[in-house]
Amino acid sequence: MPLHLGPPDIENLVKRDDIDLGASLALEHGGATVGFALLARRAAKGRIAMMGIDPSLRGRGGGRLLAERAIEVLRARRVMRIVLEVLDGNDAAASLYRSLGFRSARALVGWTRQHAPPRLTERRAGAHLAPIDLIACAHALAVHGDDDLPWQLQRITSSDGTQRAFTLRGVAWAWLQTPSAQSATLRGLLVDRRWRGRGVARELLAELDGLLPGRRWDVPPLIPVGGAADLALSAAQFVPTVTQSEMELVVR
Numbered sequence: 001m002p003l004h005l006g007p008p009d010i011e012n013l014v015k016r017d018d019i020d021l022g023a024s025l026a027l028e029h030g031g032a033t034v035g036f037a038l039l040a041r042r043a044a045k046g047r048i049a050m051m052g053i054d055p056s057l058r059g060r061g062g063g064r065l066l067a068e069r070a071i072e073v074l075r076a077r078r079v080m081r082i083v084l085e086v087l088d089g090n091d092a093a094a095s096l097y098r099s100l101g102f103r104s105a106r107a108l109v110g111w112t113r114q115h116a117p118p119r120l121t122e123r124r125a126g127a128h129l130a131p132i133d134l135i136a137c138a139h140a141l142a143v144h145g146d147d148d149l150p151w152q153l154q155r156i157t158s159s160d161g162t163q164r165a166f167t168l169r170g171v172a173w174a175w176l177q178t179p180s181a182q183s184a185t186l187r188g189l190l191v192d193r194r195w196r197g198r199g200v201a202r203e204l205l206a207e208l209d210g211l212l213p214g215r216r217w218d219v220p221p222l223i224p225v226g227g228a229a230d231l232a233l234s235a236a237q238f239v240p241t242v243t244q245s246e247m248e249l250v251v252r
Helices: 007-016 062-076 091-099 134-144 200-211 228-235
Strands: 025-029 032-042 045-053 081-087 103-113 129-132 163-168 172-177 183-191 216-224 239-250
Touching: 025 062, 032 062, 045 062, 062 091, 081 091, 091 239, 129 134, 129 200, 134 163, 134 172, 134 183, 163 200, 172 200, 183 200, 183 228, 200 228, 216 228, 216 239
Parallel strands: 045 081, 183 216
Antiparallel strands: 025 032, 032 045, 081 239, 103 216, 103 239, 129 163, 163 172, 172 183
16 A cells, blocks of 8 residues: 655654664665565564555565565564554455465554544643653553553654653653644553553543643554553544554464
8 A cells, every 4th residue: 555755754663663774675676676675673573564566566476575585584583473564455465464374463543533522621630741751751661561562652762852751640651743733643652550440541631632732633553452542542532543454473
């Protein structure tokens, strides 16, 4: 499926997702680069972060060649599992990966909300939303984050200074792209395990609405279906937008 990224987008992707440019692949044809695969590794887990083929050469085996080679490269780096994501509707890619042994592990959903309902913008008495630096937020993620978070949510990095982080009473955290006057992108939401199931995530979302009123909120398609964040966003009247399948391959 078409995806348009400029050099700054690629640079941020490389830093954020631990892309290993030395392991990543380029496919050449007739002296020109016609395809690529960006690969990443963390300990014994690998990821095909992005793969693309020149539209004029699709359906001629280039995608399969790249995917097979990517698996070989990651296997040589002794990973035990390889993950990737496929947007719903990209049936050709999903079929290719299934033929190589990948299976669908879970669905990941993106969310949006055009504006907050009036009752959600009212600040609760006693609530304390405070800005914190990304290092402190990353520490909270390391301590309280689930072990099976999607790859892009496992770490917090912002080398270009485009993210801000907040905490609610030291028991919940949110990090987001620097908002414009019209919109904000919620990159992640985390609640201390001991405080889950008490409505804290929804309270944090309401506090963010109070801090940044009138914005459209967008959440990338990285929220596992049925998880705590999924339920909190639904309760806060966000609506699902894009869905993708996280697929994985056990390397033998």
